Amino acid sequence: MPAIKRPQKDRPLSPHLSIYRWQLPMLASITHRASGMALALFVPVYLFLLTGLTGSSEEFSRMLDWMHAWPGRLILWLTGVALFYHMTNGIRFILLDAGWFEARDSMRLTARVSIGAGVLAAVLLGGFLW
């Protein structure tokens, strides 16, 4: 197995994020990770809901009550917003992988579209849930 030559052990590494000025594509990227993490944490909640909603009719109405109480609403809202943002920005990432929108300006424009879609989802879903 070929080893990479590393003459100097203590040289500075690349991802020193704090030295860069914040840019919209950076925000889009870190939000993608944060929303993905939130969606992964929703998996147990989804199972809890699914078990109840497909169980007995008492369990079904208990789940309905749970969803309508404010913690349930808040969780549904956060998840829905995270889902919509993660999906829009995920499509953006796949388009980037395919070689589209790679120029600096279009990176910024598409980051703006993703974040705008997330904000729009937050408003619409908020209106639906409250």
Place this chain on the structure above:
Amino acid sequence: MQLCCWGAFYGDDVLGINRFGTAHNGLGDWYVQRLTAVVVALLLPPAFLLLLSVYAGWLDQMQLLDLVDGYIGRMLHTLLLIALLAHAHLGVKVIVEDYVHVAALRIPLMGAVMVGLTAFGIWWLSVTWAWGT
């Protein structure tokens, strides 16, 4: 190349930062992440819309079960859960590999994530194939 102790502890020798692609699964991970993303993007929005329809009272329990308890509904839901758990595993792995530099923490953490997601997958499968019966 220093192979002992601190290097191994921080993962810069043992886990292959000094070598080319020792894990041999980088491209596979990259591709599976995107393939599962497409499947999840197609199947998760309908599932979430069903959830919101139940929330809004547009569907009662019988109507919900009528929609999902056929073989096609169960099969699509099974595809969704497999793709979603694989996608979640790869996504969490990317995040953990970027931020958890101590191999002695990262490896058990990823192990726990994998076992946890598998357990949820089994439970989820059993719910999916039992509902409406």
